[in-house]
Amino acid sequence: MKVINHIREIRQKKGITQGKMAEDLQVTRQTINAIEKNKYNPSLELALKIVKYFDVPIEEVFELKEDDEDGEK
């Protein structure tokens, strides 16, 4: 099971830059980039901050992707 997120799409839709978002959430720009590329899963605190920042339901931002090994077979 893997957590994926749609932060990049939502951020671009809202016209927010990575730098602005990093400044508002008090994290580094590299961290925002790592989260968007699914290289780093944010802590629950940061995840909730992101959801609050975008003012969207958590399901729209984060998604638990199940391994579809059975589906591929």
Next chain:
Amino acid sequence: MGRNDRSAHAKLVENWGKIFIYSCCYLGSLLGLFIGSIVYGEFLNGPFIGFTFIYILFIAMHIIKRKKNHVPDMDERIARNLFRFIAYASHISLAIIFISVIILGLSGEESIPLVYLFGFFIAYHWAVGIGTFIIKRT
């Protein structure tokens, strides 16, 4: 002192505080050299050049690093990466010491010169320092 005054002072301290600290350290070291020159009768050029170089280096680093935004230097991801790096570095270092002791023991050495240990510790600190510097920027 009003709130606006305080924020103005905070900005002033943020911009000039480190330069003030570096300048005070530099002036203190110059004073020490001056007193030393009075006591011993000669002015030491080597430490003077060294102190001046370090002072200029620190001022230059401060000016280069002066932040234009309010993004923090450290966050949860960097803290986690640093923790992992230091855990790995310390365990690998212990392993190196352990293996070195075994190899030296098997090769017939009965004692290890202290300079080897100091060299190893200094190398460890350099490696951790450089690694930390790199991790904080990735």
